[in-house]
Structures are given as structure tokens and as C-alpha cells.
Amino acid sequence: MSLIGKLSSYDKSQLLIGMEDTGHYHFALLKYLLDRHYTVALINPTTTDLTRKLQGGITKNDPLDSLTICDVIGSNQRKKPYRITKVNRFDLYEQKQLTRHHHNLKEELNIYKNRLQKCIDIVFPELNSLFRSKYGIVYMNVLKTFASAEKIANSDIRIIRKCFEYEGRGKRIQLSAEQLKTTAKASVGISSVAEEIQIRHLVCQIEMIEEQLSEIDKKIEEFSLQNNSPILSIPGISHFSATSILAELGDICNYTKASQIIKFAGVAPYHYESSQFLARHTAITKKGSRYLRKTLYQIILPVINHNRVFTAYYNKKLAEGKGHRCAQGHCIRKLLRIIYHLLSTGQTFDPALLI
The missing domain is CATH 1.10.287.4070 (Helix Hairpins)
Known part of the structure; x- marks a missing residue:
């Protein structure tokens, strides 16, 4: 209540509250603030750690971490190192x-x-x-x-x-x-x-x-029926896999393009370029949600087997000399682009539009 007492003297529309998105420790406070219509900025702990190191900090404690979070929120970078949370989506x-x-x-x-x-x-x-x-x-x-x-x-x-x-x-x-x-x-x-x-x-x-x-x-099936997500219309995606994908991605409004969810899933290949050298064969980053990545690799074979467009795309990559796992990765990225489009527009899956 001490925190709310201090916040009450300010206009909510002018406040931005920052906290690290660390494990489960912030959930109770986050829900409490969102229920009272505060705007919260969630920060990846890696961001605050790197910010502290860039500032030459050799000491880590809660008071200094609070100041580092303030530095991250006050950053004037073009690409903000945090994500704004306004809507309470604790069903997800x-x-x-x-x-x-x-x-x-x-x-x-x-x-x-x-x-x-x-x-x-x-x-x-x-x-x-x-x-x-x-x-x-x-x-x-x-x-x-x-x-x-x-x-x-x-x-x-x-x-x-x-x-x-x-x-x-x-x-x-x-x-x-x-x-x-x-x-x-x-x-x-x-x-x-x-x-x-x-x-x-x-x-x-x-x-x-x-x-x-x-x-x-x-x-999970009950939740999936409540969600009634358009990605269920993709052959090969079950109630469990659809719910897992939606829950890991969160609010689709947090993403402005499909490449962002590909990056979040950790299935984007590394891009390494130095001077005149450009790496032709690189592994996927494996950053972001490992649960989302695991679900995607579990469902991609059923998706390939149940959809002729994905089957053709998979075979095309094999014909180009790609390995099985690499071809799977290309199909997963194609699937994520389709998922982003369906969630953004509310359309159901139509394989005819992919030809």
C-alpha cells in the first residue's frame, strides 16, 4: 500500500511503471497494477544486466537494479528495450x-x-x-x-x-x-x-x-474452445498446440510484423557478416521461448503431411540441397508468418491463398 500511496499523487496517464519480467516473482504485483489501470513496462532481465555492465557497474543489488530499470525506461533509443503492458491478459x-x-x-x-x-x-x-x-x-x-x-x-x-x-x-x-x-x-x-x-x-x-x-x-481443450482461434483451422494443429502457441506469444498486438514472432520463437537463423565475409550456413538462434520452439517442431511434420502447400515447400527446400532439419526450419518460419496473418486479421486458414 506504500507504493500505491506514492503513485496516487500522480496522474495515471503520465505514469510508466517498470519491472523486470523475471520468472513468476512479478506476476502478483503486475496483476494488481493492471487491475487498477496502470501502464507497466516489462523489461527483459538481460537488458538491465547489459545496461549495468555498459555503465561499468560491478555491484549488483536491489536499490541499484531499481535505478538501472529507471535508466532503461528513460532510454531515448529508437527501439525501446521494453514492452508496454496495458491490458490484463491473465487468462493467457x-x-x-x-x-x-x-x-x-x-x-x-x-x-x-x-x-x-x-x-x-x-x-x-x-x-x-x-x-x-x-x-x-x-x-x-x-x-x-x-x-x-x-x-x-x-x-x-x-x-x-x-x-x-x-x-x-x-x-x-x-x-x-x-x-x-x-x-x-x-x-x-x-x-x-x-x-x-x-x-x-x-x-x-x-x-x-x-x-x-x-x-x-x-x-487445455476447454481453454482452446473458449479462444476459438483461427489457427485451429490449420490442418495439423491441435487444441494443445494452438493453446501453447497463443499463450507463449501473448497478445498479438505486441508484434508489428511476422519477423518479430519468428525471432521470439528463436527459429531465425543467425546473420553473421564481417567485412567481405558473409556466413552462408548458420544455426537458428534458439533465443526466446523454448516451449514455443518445442511446440513448433512437434507440429511441423503433421502440418507438412496434412497440407499440400507445406509439402511442396518442404520438398522444394530438400531439392535445393537443404537437410531435413533445415527444411523443417524453413517450414516453421512459413507457418509463423501464416499464424501472424491469421491472428492479425482473424481470417481462417485457406491453402488456396498460399499457391
């Missing part, structure tokens, strides 16, 4: 948190699955060859109940059959309990109490994360 904040949580859980899930496969390779290396796909209901039931070839080989066939029983629709697997037991008896897997304990624990963790992902995906 919630969507961003959910989609990022989804990404993080997926990464965690992959780690647990890799660890599980390591344990299976030790106690029952033939198991995966018996199933068409891993992590199905029967697959997980077998691991939870027995956790090793030795346990399966020495168990009553009636107990093994119970692992094959489950309710719900879907095609039943062709593998039988008898075949599983026969394979387990001939397995070269070793007996290990430590690996068996790990398998049971990892299966429980995997199932828990998959339940959490299911809950998150339902909420």
Missing part, C-alpha cells in the same frame, strides 16, 4: 502455465519410461517383443504384478490370466497367458530384487503422470 497466463506443465510432465514421463526399459532389459529382455505396443493395460498389469521373468515363470497361470482381464472397449491382444509364461521360462533375464522394486515404482509413477496429463489436456 493460466494457459501458459498449463501448457508448460504439460511439456514438463511429458519430459518427466520420458525419463521414467527410459528408466523402466532399462530395468526390463535386465530382468525380462524378451518382454517387448511379445507386445505390439508398450505401456498398454496388459503390459502395465504384468509389470505391476510380477516385475520379472522369474516371477512370471514361477507363478500360477490363473494369476497371470488376471493380468489379461480388463473392462472397456478395444481390441484384445493376441498374446495369451500361456505364451507369456513359456517365454518367461526361457528368458535370459537375471533375477534382481532391486530392479523389480524399481519396475513397480516406475510403473506407478508413469500411470500417475498419465492421469495428470489427461486432466491437464481436458482443461
